[in-house]
Amino acid sequence: MTLPAAPLKETEPSKETTPVSRRRRSATLLAGCSLTALIALLALVSLVWLPFDTDDTSGGRLAGPGDGHLLGTDKLGRDLLTQLMTGARIAVQAGLGSVAIAALVGVTLGVLAAFAQGWLDDTLAAFLDILIAFPTLLLAMLVVAARSATLGSAILAIGLAQSAVVARLVRILVKRVLARDYITAARTSGTSWPRTVAAHILPNIWPTLVVNLALQFGLAVLAEAGLSYLGLGAPPPNASWGRMLQEAQATFTTAPAGALAPGILLVVLVVGVNLVADGLRDTLDPATRRRRT
Amino acid sequence: MTPRDTPPGPLLDVRGLTVRTDDGRTLVDDLSFTVGGGERLGLIGESGSGKSLTTLALLGLLPDGMTATGSxxxxxxxxxxxxxxxxxxxRGRDAAVVFQxxxxALDPLMRMGRQIAEPLARRTGLKGRDLRTAVTDALVRxxxxEPDRIAHAFPHEISGGQRxxxxxxxxxxxxxxLLIADEPTTALDVSVQAEMLDLLDTLVREREMAVLFVSHDLAVVAKVTDRVLVLKDGRAVEEGPVLxxxxAPKAGYTRALVAGARKLESALDLRSPR
Structure with a gap:
């Protein structure tokens, strides 16, 4: 661990690792970013331009590619590419929205739970465990049933369900950091609790937290697709990949493109964010970072 | 900031300090001592004797599940x-701690400069360039x-002595x-240890700062303090001037400590060339 002072003279902290491990690490991150960026691009373009209107049924039913329909049409004569692009937007919205809610609620709850002591600590831990044991999809269905089947309800439901997972993780991470000497050291120099949380605790749980949030993004996308498949997601004519899968199910043998295309994009996005999470873990985790020095 | 008028009496006055765990074990038992302004007191004892807990209790920083009584x-x-x-x-203003x-004890994800700047800014209210200059000064002191390089380094990038x-x-x-030094040289190489003790000694003398020096090493304590308090199993067994x-150690435990230290020393004498 102890490094001689001399060879470090010119070293910048960010350049501490060997080139080989850096390259391997950035390959994962790069692959993940490219896949995710592909979907993000589809989603962004869909905001300003779509090949057809989402409710344009002028194409022939289950038509093959051609006649302006790059990927063909579905059983109602709607353009497939248009639907895929709208679906990309909805998937990204679902992921970002859910993770934002999960991060906000989860981190706040988790930090508070970590500072709780005695019976309050036990109660909070048990409460979070129960919430986690409750199936996300079931919880989401309850929320959607109580409100209405909109994308907002789905995002809220998924975000709240994920908050419990994030809160439990944050609670454990904060507790671990709290036991460290540098927290005591900061306290002995007169740092207040809010300042300690902001300056020492959050930065130290951040690497693990951000990796988990990236994974939650992928899970949220899948959960939204699941809800839409059950008809509980974004209502028509906004095509979610989940609903596209469900609608194409009956005609899968005659027109497989309608089911394959949303399926493939779903896999691309989820694999993409998982690779990003993996790459981030290698880049950010202080444990792996220190092991390399 | 509150004015620092000198209160009557000693700087640190500990009376009947007792630390108990919630399940009833007594870890520090009825400890009393004082440290006057500019005085240097050594707290000596083996591991588990309650030295570190005492230092934490002095700043109200006992871990969960322990309570202090007394004054x-x-x-x-x-x-x-x-x-x-x-x-x-x-904390920080009246007493600061150097840990073992x-x-x-340093935040692994914060550059050294910022870690020093935090308490410095809080005490002085300095900002921006003035604060950076003050940090460099603190490192030079x-x-x-290469204070600028150290200020930009993370803890794992510099040596133990530098840390x-x-x-x-x-x-x-x-x-x-009051500077509380909790085994500040124990984790260091012997050569670095001596340098560190010298440095601590000089800086503290310059500032006429009071010191509570906690250690298990009698020789180290003897070097930097005027008076020692010997702890065993959370109880004070002996107190007096170092010399x-x-x-002339009175308590049996202190005699064993002194004998142990002397034995080590004589082993060195025997092996060194005449």
Whole structure:
């Protein structure tokens, strides 16, 4: 661990690792970013331009590619590419929205739970465990049933369900950091609790937290697709990949493109964010970072 | 910032300090001692004797599941049972701590410069360039070479001795009236240890700062303090000027400590060339 002072003279902290491990690490991150960026691009373009209107049924039913329909049409004569692009937007919205809610609620709850002591600590831990044991999809269905089947309800439901997972993780991470000497050291120099949380605790749980949030993004996308498949997601004519899968199910043998295309994009996005999470873990985790020095 | 008028009586006045766990074990038992302004007291004892807990109790920082009773008055402020807000004001200003293991006592993800700047800014209110200059000064004062490089480094990028100097700079940045050094040289190589002790000695003398030096090493304590308090199993077994304790130890445990230290020393004498 102890490094001689001399060879470090010119070293910048960010350049501490060997080139080989850096390259391997950035390959994962790069692959993940490219896949995710592909979907993000589809989603962004869909905001300003779509090949057809989402409710344009002028194409022939289950038509093959051609006649302006790059990927063909579905059983109602709607353009497939248009639907895929709208679906990309909805998937990204679902992921970002859910993770934002999960991060906000989860981190706040988790930090508070970590500072709780005695019976309050036990109660909070048990409460979070129960919430986690409750199936996300079931919880989401309850929320959607109580409100209405909109994308907002789905995002809220998924975000709240994920908050419990994030809160439990944050609670454990904060507790671990709290036991460290540098927290005591900061306290002995007169740092207040809010300042300690902001300056020492959050930065130290951040690497693990951000990796988990990236994974939650992928899970949220899948959960939204699941809800839409059950008809509980974004209502028509906004095509979610989940609903596209469900609608194409009956005609899968005659027109497989309608089911394959949303399926493939779903896999691309989820694999993409998982690779990003993996790459981030290698880049950010202080444990792996220190092991390399 | 509150004015620092000198209260009557000693800087640190500990009376009947007792630390118990929630399940009823007594870890520090009825400990009483005082440290006057500019005085240097050594707290000596084996591991598990309650030394470190005592230092934490002095600043109201006992871990969960432990409670302190008795009285700890630091610069006129009662610490035992004080609300968090009052404790935050006292910590750093009236007493600062240097810990045993600098690698774990420094935030691994914060550059050294910022870690020193935190308490420094809080005490002085400096900002921007003035604050950076003050940080560099603080690093120069603990005789660190290339202070600018150190200020930009993370804890794992500098050596153990350098880290401990940074930790010392952090503690001194608050200009406390009392410096609590909890085994500050134990984690260091022997050669670095001597340098560190010298440095600590000089800096503290310059500032006429009071010191509570905690260690298991009698030789180290004898080097930097005037008076020692010997702890065993959470109880004070002997107290007196260093010279008296070393030459004429009264308690059986102290005699064993002195004999042990002497044996080591004589082993060195026997092996060194005449």
């Amino acid at each position: 700890v008055e630091l610069a006129g402020t009662q610490i035992v049972g004080a609300p968090e807000k009052r404790l935050t004001a006292v 293991e600098p690698l774990t 603990v005789r660190l070479p 401990q100097r940074v930790a010392l700079a952090m503690a001194l940045a608050c200009e406390p009236s 008296d304790v070393v030459t």
